[in-house]
Amino acid sequence: MRADARRNYEQLVEQARIAFAESGVDASLDEIARRAGVASGTLYRHFPTRLDLIEAVLAGQMAHLVDLGHRLLAAEDAFEAVSAWLRAALAHGLTYRGLSAAVMNAALDRETDPVANWHAQMFEVGAALLARARRSGAIVAEADDADVLRMVGAIAWAAQDTPDSPARADRLLTLLLNGLRHGDVRP
Template structure:
């Protein structure tokens, strides 16, 4: 990933605009979005983009890191909400929206990590899992979801919904509603039978 954020106001503004326009372009076009178009949308020259982000992967990792941090922060904020099921539902919806918009980026980062010693995707996944598990535990303790609800299963189901419905947000929403309903009622058979 690119180094720390620039200090000069104009360089910081350029950096922020590049990340914002990359976020939009990657959500629209995936990992192959034109870097020159991202620079144009940000109102900077392509050279400015490459000074901040020497490689496409640097830019992808920065976008994913920032979006993941936003999702983690949202989850932590929701932990203090009054209604545990509403908090869990809001976060699951945000996680699904994130997965739908950036699933190609995450796959690219994970693929690139095979050739590197560091793997930022693992750290992001751990942070997302921790906050999702905390929200689910809170809902379970409040009696809003079944006792057999498991965080790993729930997060895998959200990822599966995103994978199965990349271009069908209405169906993704329907499947997320089914998941939430299943969480309320418990869906796992008794293993002793």
């Protein structure tokens, strides 16, 4: 990519990140192009669809979450490690209003879905953290990886449109973590 094209691409991704954080993933693409100092056509040459732009914005964040999870696998306290990672995953889920629905709906029409690949990587590292916490006795043995990760996604969805969204999400995640740590699970 030429230097000016690379600069335009990076500006579009940065301005999209800001606009999505402010207005959700339905933010105006023309406004994103304007903020980046480029014409709308330039945006569409780099990102033919809204999902292409969303994927570019998410790439670094998803890689960071996966990397954080791998680093936390070496942490001394297994419960604190899984708690820190789940909090980071929840914070990511709260960042862009409407993200889950946009990604799921658009991904159904694609043959290759980078977001699905990132989620698989996140599930893998989240499952490894949960397995480590189960083995150490830090969380209940019955804690199912998929269920715990779905609950974190559900917390993000439930809290996203509330006035106290980060605080509410934190309270809900604390309840989940307390249940994992001190839960009385019955069949």
